[in-house]
Amino acid sequence: MNSPQHSPLDDLATKVLLDIADDAEREELARLVAASPESRRRFLDNAMLHGMLVREARAGSFAPSKGEFFRNLENAPARGARRLRHLLLPAAALVIISFLLLFLLPMKANAALDRVIDVMSQARDRTYRIEVIEAPQEPRDSSRPDRGRFPVGNFLDGAALWMRGPHEFVLSQDLPNGQKRLIGADGKESWSMRGGEEVRVSPDPARFGRAIFAKNGEIAFLDLRTQLEELKRLYQIEWLDRTSSASHKLIATRRSADQGGAREIELWFHPQTGVLEKMILRQLPRGNGGPHSIAITLVSTEALPADFFRHQHHHEPDRTVLPEP
């Protein structure tokens, strides 16, 4: 094909549509588009072509081979239009409508979060590793008598976290004195133990989980399901990446500076299963000490023993148990 003629407007329009224009170029294009009907028509030519290429690509027109096209379809993320599906439910046309619209319309960020929450709500065993991304230069509060020698939030790097359903978790931390500390809950009661010392047990299933970051209703990372529910209310949810075949990513930004909780939360989840694979919490509230930012990464979904979340699983039968009122 011959080299096509083009104008400065074409250059700018292409850059804007490919998302590589700088602010000056965007402003210049806006000025040109406002200036004349011819410029608007030409810009729309570019924009409509771009839109048509997006749709053609989704139809597989550019796939190098039919095999790859069908592989892409098989690997494509489930596309949900929850509200639309709800609206059209009662009709006999449901199957046709759902198929067509679900296929044609990709998923919104909030709908993706709903899916992650649904999966998180199921009683499925998961093992996570906690990594401190950004620690304070000088951990504070470590001498506060009401928080003990080793505040939970100050020793999270390398900790392991096991989860099943709501209020079922175990957190394992290595302390500087060589002891291991375990904090957990089995859905009915929560418990804590350190080294070979006695086991403290509370009838409140959230009692020991609250020790970590939760204060005045702030979000506690241990109860991920509740936290994700809160995200919808307190945070602006947007897509960060939904093209990768490995992980899809959402980013949640706190709506108000007055509200507690991490300022920004990144959620990585499996495109097909919706299983949360990684959660990055940035700029955590530091009222209880602890790190600025942490990452929680999925290590395994292997099934755990049935009684894993009960304290008895983690100590000898003759260990002293101190019930709390």
Place this chain on the structure above:
Amino acid sequence: MKEPSSDPHLAFTRQFVTALPALHGFVFSLVHDTHATDDLMQDLAERMWLKFADYDESRPFVAWGIGFARLLVMEWRRKQRRAPLPLDEATLELLAEEAAEQCQGYDERIDALRKCLGQLNDRQRAVLHLRYQEERPVKSIAQQWNRTQMAVYKMLKHVHLTLLDCISQSHPRTAP
């Protein structure tokens, strides 16, 4: 014209699916963002379905849908702190009028585009595949091909302009 059907769901689906490419083209031409367009298309489908009982069958379905789409786009633009193109509302209205006109021949233009795509070479198809099917940023394509971002941009621009010229030769009024 709305096809006669006793089932409004089925009637709506038929009409909407037929109109979807043109409505998508209209919204994208004003929003300039693929993901925002996808979200707005969902809102559009919902609004049109909720008002489908009021749809006047004597009007083209696409034109009816563009009325809703236009309002949605304007609402969306007002909420954006930073739109891809900083247009004032008056210019956006003018652009919307022109886009509505362009949508009338959308089906013919997409047919022309498909023919024109057949004239691209393998390298040109590959760059379209990476950019539009895999939704890869220009920078990422440049890294994969060990080229500069500018080189990939120029290649994409050349493909775009080649396609625009080809389509305009098939439909002299305008390219897509």
